[in-house]
């Protein structure tokens with residue numbers, strides 16, 4: 001299929017059916033189609049603010065694919081590298097592929113009007129819904145622009161070498177053989193690739209020697225010190241990246257993984273098989289302790305569901321699909337997950353809370369609210385090679401190109 005038409009159809013699935021980029025990526029075969037799709041998502045708000053005044057009559061809902069094609073066309077004119085006339089011509093032709101030849105005049109007219117305004121200088125903030133930009137401004141005074149700009153970049157691909165299956169040196173040799181260049185991440189096992197490759201094309205992927213994992217997420221192994229034989233609980237486990245990182249860093253820990261979604265439980269189990277790990281996997285709801293046999297854990301990871309605001313580089317549809325009204329619900333769920341997990345922790349045990357959010361409401365605010373009720377909990381100070389300390393935790397930001405936005409806080413239960 002034509003790249004522009006494919007990108008428009010994928011964008012339509014996001015707008016109309018709230019699909020995620022992961023869910024529609026399979027329909028985008030070429031790098032160009034993926035660039036049109038991701039670029040249109042990243043700059044959706046800025047593009048719509050310019051396009052909408054140029055559309056004289058509203059486009060019927062059943063023709064939203066044409067509106068999406070206009071967005072793809074505008075993205076190329078404003079942000080793309082294709083010469084404007086070629087981009088415009090090809091976008092008009094893409095109407096044929098959508099079987100809507102009647103829309104050629106509309107696309108041509110609107111994009112020509114937009115072309116007359118080019119080059120257009122748009123601010124970074126214009127690519128964001130105002131509530132998102134405001135929360136970043138409040139949370140990171142003086143840094144709003146750099147944080148927002150970083151979230152609009154493409155994220156690098158980082159990998160975690162499975163230390164149970166091979167050494168880092170041995171895996172680096174495999175990468176070199178395959179002509180894949182890399183630099184070091186922030187843990188021994190993490191490598192950041194210079195150029196992304198499909199996961200299944202990573203050397204020895206199917207032998208379980210490697211996994212894709214963001215360099216910020218991999219830092220979990222530096223934060224939750226475990227000893228062989230200790231019992232670890234992961235309350236929100238799938239797809240298992242942090243759980244497996246911990247199992248690879250310390251041999252022979254007894255890990256229990258709880259996950260509420262049966263589909264994600266199945267994926268977690270298949271990943272455990274691929275990597276050669278045998279955690280106890282339970283399908284259950286970690287806002288209750290129904291699944292618990294009463295034996296306490298030495299260490300707990302609560303990697304809570306959140307807005308995903310720190311991962312906008314990889315999932316730019318978050319800017320469109322996420323809503324400020326949902327943040328309160330996330331916060332309540334995060335607190336329930338923490339409070340339940342705490343009941344299963346041994347005296348003297350450690351609990352690591354994390355989110356892939358850059359919003360304080362899901363991070364420090366949650367830990368502070370939890371501490372207000374849990375007197376036998378104390379904060380353990382953290383020090384990481386990247387990011388910044390917060391009042392009670394640590395915030396990673398995508399202004400460091402290697403990491404997404406992540407938040408960590410470590411709590412210790414009194415003996």
Ligand SMILES: C[S@@+](CC[C@H](N)C(=O)[O-])C[C@H]1O[C@@H](n2cnc3c(N)ncnc32)[C@H](O)[C@@H]1O
Pocket residue numbers: 217235236237238239240241242243258259260261264284285286287303304305306
């Ligand atoms: C941020 S993801 C976890 C990522 C994972 N720890 C990793 O590193 O790969 C959150 C997970 O929690 C699951 N989840 C959400 N609510 C839950 C609940 N009440 N109990 C258990 N799992 C839950 C979601 O289905 C999702 O798989």
